[in-house]
Amino acid sequence: MPEIIENFYSPIPKSVAHHYVKALSAPTLSNNIRGCSVVYGDMARLPLKVKTFIEESVVLCKPDKIHIVDGSEAENKLMLKALKEAGAIIPLPKYDNCWLARTNPADVARVESKTFICTENREEAICTPKAGVQGSLGNWISPKDYDDAIMKRFPGCMKGRTMFVVPFSMGPVGSPLSKIGVEITDSQYVVCSMKIMARMGAAVMDEILNKNVEFVKCLHSVGTPENGKIDVESWPCDPERVIILHKPALSEIVSYGSGYGGNSLLGKKCFALRIGSTIAQREGWLAEHMLILGVTCPNGTKKYIAAAFPSACGKTNLAMMTPTLPGYKIECVGDDIAWMKFDSHGQLRAINPENGFFGVAPGTSYETNPNAMATIVKDTLFTNVAMTSDGGVFWEGLEDTLDKDTKITDWLGNPWGLGVSKTPAAHPNSRFCSPAEHCPIIDPCWEDSEGVPISAILFGGRRPQGVPLVFESRNWEHGVFIGSAMRSETTAAAEFKGKMIMNDPFAMRPFFGYNFGNYLKHWLSMENRCTELGGNMPKIFHVNWFRKDQNGQFMWPGFGENSRVLDWISNRIDGVDCFEETPIGLIPSEGSLRIENLKSQINMKELFSIPKDFWLKEVADIQTYFDNQVGSDLPKEIQAQLNDLKTRVEKM
Numbered sequence: 154m155p156e157i158i159e160n161f162y163s164p165i166p167k168s169v170a171h172h173y174v175k176a177l178s179a180p181t182l183s184n185n186i187r188g189c190s191v192v193y194g195d196m197a198r199l200p201l202k203v204k205t206f207i208e209e210s211v212v213l214c215k216p217d218k219i220h221i222v223d224g225s226e227a228e229n230k231l232m233l234k235a236l237k238e239a240g241a242i243i244p245l246p247k248y249d250n251c252w253l254a255r256t257n258p259a260d261v262a263r264v265e266s267k268t269f270i271c272t273e274n275r276e277e278a279i280c281t282p283k284a285g286v287q288g289s290l291g292n293w294i295s296p297k298d299y300d301d302a303i304m305k306r307f308p309g310c311m312k313g314r315t316m317f318v319v320p321f322s323m324g325p326v327g328s329p330l331s332k333i334g335v336e337i338t339d340s341q342y343v344v345c346s347m348k349i350m351a352r353m354g355a356a357v358m359d360e361i362l363n364k365n366v367e368f369v370k371c372l373h374s375v376g377t378p379e380n381g382k383i384d385v386e387s388w389p390c391d392p393e394r395v396i397i398l399h400k401p402a403l404s405e406i407v408s409y410g411s412g413y414g415g416n417s418l419l420g421k422k423c424f425a426l427r428i429g430s431t432i433a434q435r436e437g438w439l440a441e442h443m444l445i446l447g448v449t450c451p452n453g454t455k456k457y458i459a460a461a462f463p464s465a466c467g468k469t470n471l472a473m474m475t476p477t478l479p480g481y482k483i484e485c486v487g488d489d490i491a492w493m494k495f496d497s498h499g500q501l502r503a504i505n506p507e508n509g510f511f512g513v514a515p516g517t518s519y520e521t522n523p524n525a526m527a528t529i530v531k532d533t534l535f536t537n538v539a540m541t542s543d544g545g546v547f548w549e550g551l552e553d554t555l556d557k558d559t560k561i562t563d564w565l566g567n568p569w570g571l572g573v574s575k576t577p578a579a580h581p582n583s584r585f586c587s588p589a590e591h592c593p594i595i596d597p598c599w600e601d602s603e604g605v606p607i608s609a610i611l612f613g614g615r616r617p618q619g620v621p622l623v624f625e626s627r628n629w630e631h632g633v634f635i636g637s638a639m640r641s642e643t644t645a646a647a648e649f650k651g652k653m654i655m656n657d658p659f660a661m662r663p664f665f666g667y668n669f670g671n672y673l674k675h676w677l678s679m680e681n682r683c684t685e686l687g688g689n690m691p692k693i694f695h696v697n698w699f700r701k702d703q704n705g706q707f708m709w710p711g712f713g714e715n716s717r718v719l720d721w722i723s724n725r726i727d728g729v730d731c732f733e734e735t736p737i738g739l740i741p742s743e744g745s746l747r748i749e750n751l752k753s754q755i756n757m758k759e760l761f762s763i764p765k766d767f768w769l770k771e772v773a774d775i776q777t778y779f780d781n782q783v784g785s786d787l788p789k790e791i792q793a794q795l796n797d798l799k800t801r802v803e804k805m
């Protein structure tokens with residue numbers, strides 16, 4: 154056992170310290186890369202490609218030490234201990250192995266404006282907006298600016314820090330649908346979060362070694378401000394110079410300046426969606442911002458449904474729903490990302506490439522999502538939630554759980570009083586990061602390597618006006634159009650200020666890895682692919698839990714009551730004649746949506762009304778959006794769908 158390990162974390166259990174050495178017949182002593190010592194793990198055991206990636210990163214970032222992550226429990230304990238000692242996480246003794254991290258208040262969400270796709274030609278990465286219009290479907294960066302951006306930020310950025318090497322698999326290790334990445338990071342918070350969010354460690358390194366598979370290179374540093382002054386010691390970052398870079402041609406991700414969620418856990422949005430969507434386009438499958446759930450009907454039949462809602466619009470809640478309709482059962486496969494591929498029979502199959510949930514905390518409660526509440530009391534890393542004096546967590550939506558003696562500390566670390574404080578206790582984008590296996594309704598097939606069969610795809614968003622609770626697309630092409638025309642009220646999951654209705658096609662606006670026009674062509678091409686294999690296409694629906702009445706109140710109770718909508722969708726998948734044609738699609742025919750025993754009176758007429766003036770404006774807005782943002786990249790089939798919708802609405 155090389156003694157250098159001792160001076161990093163001591164004492165260290167022998168069994169953990171040298172996982173890689175164990176498998177070696179002749180351990181080498183060259184645990185040193187370009188003058189930087191490896192304090193955990195063994196270089197000699199690493200695949201050459203990983204070694205090269207580490208060497209390049211060491212030369213660039215100049216860390217003091219290197220730690221090759223093995224993913225063991227004991228290693229994780231040491232990491233959490235070190236984070237606690239550094240004041241970066243606070244234990245939550247009310248639960249089992251749960252922790253709270255408070256970020257720098259300037260680092261609380263994804264930064265879409267600083268997120269770039271790098272390709273030779275701009276048109277590969279993004280659509281060409283109309284002259285004078287600012288594009289909103291991703292940002293392009295040239296190869297030269299990409300290199301410059303790295304050279305302005307990374308040289309020496311890990312001085313005084315340890316560089317962690319995290320091998321991880323998106324999808325179960327060894328599954329034909331899975332893909333591998335290696336994230337190099339100087340954040341222990343990232344390592345601990347990646348342990349929850351992805352399969353990571355020695356088993357993945359073995360996979361790279363034994364199968365010589367390619368991996369996505371992910372380089373991440375929390376950075377240090379140019380003036381060298383770190384604002385919040387326990388959460389170093391460099392908000393001024395944050396940048397998130399993707400180079401699909403090299404399967405490479407480079408992220409600087411933020412420690413937060415989608416900016417730093419590079420397996421998630423950067424890999425599974427942005428790089429993932431480019432791989433999917435090449436290989437003929439779909440990488441989507443979608444939950445996956447299983448729904449079992451009272452007669453025992455089970456179907457799987459995937460659903461795309463923009464960030465903070467209800468994916469986790471739907472994926473873990475407790476149905477109010479008797480005899481129904483919902484099981485969760487995933488809450489954020491789906492990788493979907495047609496099998497040899499033309500059946501669309503989906504895997505959840507993740508291993509955990511990075512869920513929005515506010516609004517999560519025993520009433521709205523008891524399954525999430527049961528998931529997060531063990532092995533969970535919370536970020537920016539409030540804390541209670543008895544060592545628990547608190548956020549908006551949990552008011553009922555407080556007793557009067559409990560004192561609250563808000564997400565910034567200040568005392569907070571219910572009904573007294575004017576600011577929220579938890580940051581609106583505060584999150585829980587929990588292992589999926591702790592979810593009481595995790596689907597028995599959630600790790601099946603061939604994926605689960607998908608019968609329907611749902612699109613949805615926050616639409617306070619005009620958009621009915623549910624409607625079905627007329628066919629696949631119409632469904633793809635519905636996805637392309639999705640709009641939603643902005644939320645706290647990104648850096649936007651204030652509420653406005655924003656286009657968010659396929660809930661993927663911040664996550665496209667390539668030109669949205671080509672993405673649409675790819676979606677349209679799925680129908681041929683499926684038919685050639687002899688399969689049936691999944692049906693496409695649009696749902697809206699967020700319609701409001703004149704008093705600004707939600708018209709539909711949502712959450713578990715959404716099982717009523719799933720019941721109707723399930724009947725439609727079975728071909729039951731329970732629909733009525735409207736200009737925008739098929740809605741439930743009178744009496745076919747089960748509303749018996751709802752706690753409050755619902756104005757069904759209002760909930761399903763399709764106001765002509767609203768839809769005329771909607772059609773015009775979509776046309777403007779396509780003209781301004783997509784231009785000549787828009788497939789003619791999608792324009793034809795919009796024309797047809799316009800004609801139908803005008804005839805109303």
Ligand SMILES: Nc1nc2c(ncn2[C@@H]2O[C@H](COP(=O)(O)OP(=O)(O)OP(=O)(O)O)[C@@H](O)[C@H]2O)c(=O)[nH]1
Nearest residue numbers: 464465466467468469470513515516646698711712
């Ligand atoms: N009114 C209403 N609110 C809902 C419903 N479902 C979810 N919400 C609220 O929407 C917010 C976000 O919900 P999530 O399920 O965490 O959203 P998400 O799509 O998983 O978000 P990301 O993790 O950012 O991708 C929470 O405040 C929920 O309480 C619903 O059916 N009705």
Ligand SMILES: O=C([O-])CC(=O)C(=O)O
Nearest residue numbers: 263414415422464489646
């Ligand atoms: O990426 C993140 O930080 C969290 C998330 O799931 C989203 O915003 O959709």
Ligand SMILES: [Mn+2]
Nearest residue numbers: 442464465489
């Ligand atoms: Mn998400």
